[in-house]
Amino acid sequence: MPVKDFFGSDASRRHVLAVGHVVSDSARCVQCGICTYNCPIEIDVRAYAWRGESIKHSKCLTCGECVARCPRGVLRFAQTDLFKGGTP
């Protein structure tokens, strides 16, 4: 495996952590609340998922707990420009 690929996944992960957000797909969500329950800083992720919104909470760490634990693939990381030009 080329060295570049070896570090590629880690680099992209850190890139996402720095500039990305957690986005939701409301069509997949059944409001079970596993995301909210597992958020280390108690953001109500489920409420965002109901509205199909990104987790545009200024305190979100993009730690990935909710993404990893959602049993239905509702949440994922994506690069968004939410915070460009100030806080929404």
Add this chain to the structure above:
Amino acid sequence: MKYVIVGSGVAGLAACEAIRSLDETGEICMLGDDPHGYYSRPGLAYYLTGEMHEKGLFPRTKKEWQSLNLRFIPGQATQIFPDEHELEVDGKTHLSYDRLLIAVGAQAVRLDVPGADQEGIVKLDHMEDARRILKLARRGKTAVVVGGGITALELVEGLRSRGVKVHYLLRGDRYWGNVLDEQESKIIEHRLQEDGVKLHHHAELIEVLGKRGRVQGVRLSDDRTLRCDILAYAIGIRPRVELAQEAGLAIDRGILANEFLQTSNPDIYVAGDVAQVYDPMSKRSIIDSLWGPAREQGHIAGLNMAGQQTAYIKAAPFNVTRLAGLTTTIIGTVGRGRDDDLVGIARGDSETWRALPDAIVAQTGFDVNRLRLLVGEKTLLGAIVMGDQKLSFPLEKNHFCERGYFPHSR
């Protein structure tokens, strides 16, 4: 304007939100016969496995409910008087309405074998069922699970994760044979076996054995017996049509509605698992027992009730679920025929999934990352994505084929 919504599930809630978005002052009454009100019913599966605690299944705080400005009445609608625009509650009080929504859902088909009225027999419909299962699992050692589809597996996995020994009975030769293909069924079964679940194929339950009203075992059609102290079943669901039927509304398997979610009475609307909705594209009336369509139908019904005429455009039926720990997305049309393990449809199911035309199956990958695409003559017809869900996102957004399902009826 006075709106009455019967049912406190997601369809009812979505209807309230839609009505409030158009009508800030109208009076909304919500009537619910589930003592726990609105909670995530699909989430009960995760309550059983221990991933979620009970309180967390309730998505709305009291304050959020108050912001909708509605009156909640715990009780059961016992009769509708369409001519008087009235509803009877618990056989006593009357409630008048201008627009009524029936969103009472569906309920589990009861097990119909001798001995099925004993203690230790459970289904998974409501919060109370989940509580009962967890209570039984604390003392129970061995469970028998019968049925097919998603709910039966949720019971298997829930009981197993609580340390109960599980026998899973299948009537046919594989799991969910009318939606999954042979290999997909095998993947699921293999994973269940690895988890310690004992599978019994060609096994039909004919009698529940017990002592002093408590389950002690089951007898199968080949005269074998299995000892157990819990019997859990999920053999299908039945839309709760009785209320509409007695009121003289048009029903088939569900309550019939046009594309505006209106029943045969123009002031009565229907949404969710109880609704059988006309789809102008396929010219068929379809029941989806899925959370997503229930929410969407509730929303559209609410808009129509508040005077904004909006047609329900049925999307390709789509569900994401976890089968034996494997996240699985089912989109469009993927299977056909009937399933011996189910009477009627399963919760988390769409009738559309089984209208399979001749199609090419393309598949790739290993056991835990599997994609099955159903390719029609001109368009994609359906897909099953197991494991890695990256591929399911673009497929979900793909408008299945200019709505190319049900190609026979075009």
